[in-house]
Amino acid sequence: MSDLLERLRGRGWRMTAQRRVVAEVLDGDHVHLTADEVHARAVVKLPEISRATVYNTLGELVSLGEVLEVATDKRAKRYDPNAHRPHHHLVCARCGAIRDVHPDGNPLADLPDSERFGFTVSDVEVTYRGVCPNCAAA
Amino acid sequence: MSDLLERLRGRGWRMTAQRRVVAEVLDGDHVHLTADEVHARAVVKLPEISRATVYNTLGELVSLGEVLEVATDKRAKRYDPNAHRPHHHLVCARCGAIRDVHPDGNPLADLPDSERFGFTVSDVEVTYRGVCPNCAAA
DNA sequence: GCTTGACTTAGACAATGTCTATTGTAGGGT
DNA sequence: ACCCTACAATAGACATTGTCTAAGTCAAGC
Ligand SMILES: [Mn+2]
Ligand SMILES: [Mn+2]
Ligand SMILES: [Zn+2]
Ligand SMILES: [Zn+2]
DSSP states (O other): OTTHHHHHHHTTOOOOHHHHHHHHHHOSTTOOEEHHHHHHHHHHHSTTOOHHHHHHHHHHHHHTTSSEEEOOSSSSOEEESOOSSOOEEEEETTTOOEEEEOOSSOGGGGSOGGGSTTOEEEEEEEEEEEEOHHHHHO | OTTHHHHHHHTTOOOOHHHHHHHHHHOSTTOOEEHHHHHHHHHHHOTTOOHHHHHHHHHHHHHTTSSEEEOOSSSSOEEESOOSSOOEEEEETTTOOEEEEOOSSOGGGGSOGGGTTTOEEEEEEEEEEEEOHHHHHO
């Protein structure tokens, strides 16, 4: 996601130290942080960054389609910078570990017209739950 | 779910007015309420019921497998009394309307071993998102 | 009808998310 | 290089969702 900042600048984004730091924290494709986890990591690089700015910036990145909100956690939303390659998630019910997964098939195609109730269906979110090898050993 | 109360009594549950009211609110298979929505409806029938009791009772029903927690809403958990027939959910991105759906195929079988990373996978939650006919018309 | 341990309650507390008034600044214009 | 100004960041209040505790209440067995 090194070119993210360039893309955003091209879209008219004003570039600030705070936005750069949030983008740096989200760098790497296998990260699924809550907003407050993003804030905690951002504060290390830029101590005066506020919670409100982190929430605002994440919301903007979601609107722009650069970051996805996922509901794997039943408490806080998680923010996923891997927005360009469709994938789903595998979550450990004990420790909360999250892995990206790429199942076979297309779940959208598995929903017949008779089960769509007139909705225009555009997206599907799949969350597999289980126990990770670490937690199984313990 | 008219026999739910009988099943619970058989499992040693002490029967109280509060628990009866929560069960009544959850009656009907196409309901997906948040805890505070359950509380709001329960208060109509039993004005002195407390939030804590509603949260406690819902948690117990989930532990007993009589009600499912679903994460279709990215804010509050929703409680689904349709725990006996496996199904998934179709959610309107505009108004939040939720429908039960029964897709073809088994998403668990679509996750190959190579994508399981040593997890013992036991469950899958699928949420389709789109726009309902009402919202599309408006 | 008692007794008793499970249940309920009010409200404090915690975690997550939103909003506003004020202050600061990125970036274009000169 | 310096100014402007619209946009962005900040602190902190507030809202929503969920958890916990201490004290009072009651369902169910005797
Ligand atoms: Mn992901
Ligand atoms: Mn359902
Ligand atoms: Zn684990
Ligand atoms: Zn709708």
